Amino acid sequence: MTALTATRTELLRRRSAIAFAAQGRDLLVDKRMALVRELHRLDADVSAQREAAAVLAREARALLDESTADEGPAAVAAVASGAANGVVAEREDRMVVGVRVVTVQANDLRRTAEERGAAPVLVAPSIEAAAEAYERYLEHVLRFVALEATVRRLTEEVARTTRQVNALENVVIPGLEEEAAHITAVLEEREREEHSRLKRARERRRVPQDRPAPDHPPVPRPDEEERR
Numbered sequence: 240m241t242a243l244t245a246t247r248t249e250l251l252r253r254r255s256a257i258a259f260a261a262q263g264r265d266l267l268v269d270k271r272m273a274l275v276r277e278l279h280r281l282d283a284d285v286s287a288q289r290e291a292a293a294v295l296a297r298e299a300r301a302l303l304d305e306s307t308a309d310e311g312p313a314a315v316a317a318v319a320s321g322a323a324n325g326v327v328a329e330r331e332d333r334m335v336v337g338v339r340v341v342t343v344q345a346n347d348l349r350r351t352a353e354e355r356g357a358a359p360v361l362v363a364p365s366i367e368a369a370a371e372a373y374e375r376y377l378e379h380v381l382r383f384v385a386l387e388a389t390v391r392r393l394t395e396e397v398a399r400t401t402r403q404v405n406a407l408e409n410v411v412i413p414g415l416e417e418e419a420a421h422i423t424a425v426l427e428e429r430e431r432e433e434h435s436r437l438k439r440a441r442e443r444r445r446v447p448q449d450r451p452a453p454d455h456p457p458v459p460r461p462d463e464e465e466r467r
Contacts, residue, residue, distance in 0.1 A: 243418055245425035253419040257412060264407040271400045273336045274393055281390050288383045295379050299372035306365035318366050328381055335389060338396045343385040349374045 243249065307315050329344040349371055 245422045250422045257415045267404045274397045295376040299376045302369040302372045306369045309365045310363045340389045340392045343381045348378045
């Protein structure tokens, strides 16, 4: 243990630090519980969103296969190349249980044939249906990815908070308590020593008063005999 200054001031400081650390630990425990509750809520949402994404992917693939069979790969590729001009999605930061997470806002990615760079009269209905299906799928995937990122971020925060709680419970608080106990023991030992010292001092002062009287009278000195 590092050398400590065993004073009552230092003891009060240790006790104050223990109370502060315990308060911080309790706040972190509450935060962790809130994070876990939010994760449980999001887990069900993630499962539902994953299943929905799989359904949309199958539907889009089926429509693409149908349009390819009806119109041919070249016609589908021509529309696809014209539509590959990117989509707009906005990144947004928000706070979830005190943790900053990133979300993606992509509420409407579905476009018209003109917005995809093709004349409506030149695009077969089956190709248009496949394009719309994939845009719905992309919309959903972006939201799903943002949701998964939120879950991952909250999971990391739970792990970090758990490490902080463990450090306070197993290292910081026990260390402070050990130091406080050491200071208390030193102060008590000093108090016992001071009490013993005062007791001995009182006993020394009482000794002349408690000394017993002699059994025979004192022998007079020669000069006292002559005066008699």
